[in-house]
Amino acid sequence: MPKIVRFYQTGAAEVLKIEELPLVEPGEGEVRLKVAAIGLNRAEVMFRQGQYLEPPVLPSRLGYEAAGVVDAVGPGVSGVKIGDRVSTIPSFSVGAYGVYGESAVVPAYAVASYPEKLTPSQGASIWMQYLTAYGALVEFGQLKASDTVLITAASSSVGLAAIQVVKSIGATAIAVTRGAGKKSFLKEVGADHVIASDEEDLVKVVMDLTGGKGANLVFDPVGGPLLEKLAAAAAPGATIFEYGALAPEPTPFPLFAALGKGLTFRGYTLFEIVRVPEKLARGKQFVYSGLESGLLKPIIDRTFPLASIVEAHKYMESNQQKGKIVVTV
């Protein structure tokens, strides 16, 4: 029987249990993967804590991203066959279809092939990060080469993906990280400028870098009091994408900056892309083309074995990582 990760109560990483559960047959419109690698996401930590948009039904599976080989196909599925080497696009209930385990059943529409040159660990590290950044910045933000993009939580997998997406368009990426420890890393991976927000005056540095104009796109998963600073660092007419809620504090709305500069604050999640077929198709094309050219290249920080899933989650919560955390199976 395959090993599957589930949790019976919300809470700290230790609630994650590895169990041997019967192999599940895929239902109508579903396929089953023999999982080779799992990409971890902050969303799963929040889901485990009961703080995600979707509340868990206990006991619950979890996990959005896996790469593997299709080993069973349910009725009514076309376009996917046994033996296909695929990874999952997060576009389903993270609880009902959680992919943490040796076997995962997912909707057939949620699997996509990944380039031959990528390892399974890389294959499990592309869709969440690149489609999230693509959707906000390119699909909705209409990113162009003359834009300056401020990217917070820049060492996260989505933050790094955003830097690559911005550079692939020829725009300017200003990365924000808390401590100075990750500054040189962020420069190496392509950021034009890096601000250590614990040690530098974010608003002043952005204004200095932009000749007093400010950033015209902001990409932020943090919220909380940081949003006031981001609004102050934004250019007139800028759009601030909020794609997460990592800050434990409430988020004040920067109303006067919004009025004075005509700012747009856009709540955004990947679901706006993956649930609309034509948007998803454009996004996949963008990602495939970037992987092909090498302008998009997944950065994996560290891999853990499945037996260390608790440690892997703890590591994510430690905020030490510089890129994707992957569990190999």
Next chain:
Amino acid sequence: MPKIVRFYQTGAAEVLKIEELPLVEPGEGEVRLKVAAIGLNRAEVMFRQGQYLEPPVLPSRLGYEAAGVVDAVGPGVSGVKIGDRVSTIPSFSVGAYGVYGESAVVPAYAVASYPEKLTPSQGASIWMQYLTAYGALVEFGQLKASDTVLITAASSSVGLAAIQVVKSIGATAIAVTRGAGKKSFLKEVGADHVIASDEEDLVKVVMDLTGGKGANLVFDPVGGPLLEKLAAAAAPGATIFEYGALAPEPTPFPLFAALGKGLTFRGYTLFEIVRVPEKLARGKQFVYSGLESGLLKPIIDRTFPLASIVEAHKYMESNQQKGKIVVTV
């Protein structure tokens, strides 16, 4: 010498003083009006209190909207001549060019003729209200007949203008007013539905009225804790325009609703329209055409003589008005 309203300190309505000041000659690119009527705006109350986007330089004039006849034209002005019957489009410093008084000098670009059939009081009651509503809802919000628009502070001049703009496009207007006292008035002037927010559950009523979908455009000058309710009453993908800051309390950002529904919060002021010639041209055309057809028709609540400017401001602050407050000169 013409009577002019100025204030020497920020504060309550009583700081407004009527003084006789020398007649001013218009400078380069400016024209002078013999003022017949002044349209009052909430912005001027906030400016008088020192709480507006623009801080006053004391002693300061004030006032955005006047109708009158051009009685002097400065150098370099074309397209405006002595004897023209015009009103002012708020597109200038409210302090430097304040129009409260018997005579006002304003930039030539800020005057526009108004239809013959309108009185000067009506002429002083069109640009702020209709261009503000037009800019958010039509220019940026792309208002269409299938939209449901939630309009707060609906009995204000801009709120009433928004109801008319919404109905002129054939969309659905849900007006929000605090007490029940103005409900029948708001129905009479065209609102499809009216919610008395002090007595009814705003979110529940909007959801009932929209079959559980919510409003897809929201037009709000209040902010503060109301914004959480507006976000809860908004449909997935909705845009919430914030065009003022009337609430004395801080405004929390409804981050979870923003993420869950992909909401856009757009800080907006009329300056985004009047400072961009092609946007202003489209807006003027929209307003002229609506005034012509009668779909837009200024609603004047009450007029005061210039000598009662303090009472007129107090009346605005009492929130009793149902439409524009005008001072006749």
